């Protein structure tokens with residue numbers, strides 16, 4: 001296996017356009033082509049897939065899982081276990097894009113997670129990411145990058161366009177209930193649902209923490225939808241009161257030892273990018 005320094009650096013800037021930023025701010029998501037090159041993705045895919053495949057052994061057999069468990073293998077915080085994957089998760093190129101889309105001067109890491117939707121894997125129920133996070137009023141964004149070419153039939157993301165404007169809809173974990181309730185809300189408010197469409201390895205979508213999103217199941221009989229995600233938060237964020245068990249859990253997990261009112265800056269939340277800093 002290569003050492004960290006021999007892996008691609010992923011620091012060179014991406015040519016983000018003002019149209020990309022406008023699309024993100026209006027729609028609550030943006031699709032960026034070739035954020036990472038084929039060679040860059042291939043180098044990191046090998047490491048991320050090896051780690052996630054090992055982690056997947058801890059999962060119950062597919063038929064015994066609930067809807068959430070059938071949606072994907074979810075392996076969090078890979079960067080702390082492997083300094084080579086750290087190079088991917090803390091890549092300046094991705095962090096700069098996240099900052100510019102959100103219109104902030106810098107971003108910290110919230111956490112990374114691999115989301116591998118197995119062949120035959122179930123749909124991802126509609127949900128809002130930020131309802132899990134003790135970060136009300138904070139700008140947050142998730143980068144979702146396939147590590148292999150994926151088609152819509154393998155479970156690329158659906159977004160309820162413009163739904164980020166609703167903000168916090170209350171505690172509602174990913175489940176059959178979130179799917180039913182948010183499906184009804186999308187119809188009631190008339191949000192247009194847009195799928196990213198087929199994506200090449202290294203393309204990425206970025207979605208706002210409040211954008212209602214989900215994904216169809218993976219209809220492939222053979223191919224896993226291998227995806228790596230990184231969640232970024234405004235570098236100057238302050239932790240807010242955890243008003244639900246899920247937010248209390250995230251406070252303890254991702255901001256260990258910190259309290260509401262403190263800067264959201266534990267050792268698990270390094271600066272990934274700050275304007276003007278090398």
Ligand SMILES: O=C(O)CCC(=O)C(=O)O
Pocket residue numbers: 071072115117124129142144155213214215227229
């Ligand atoms: O990968 C999926 O199916 C869901 C992804 C998601 O919800 C997220 O990254 O916020």
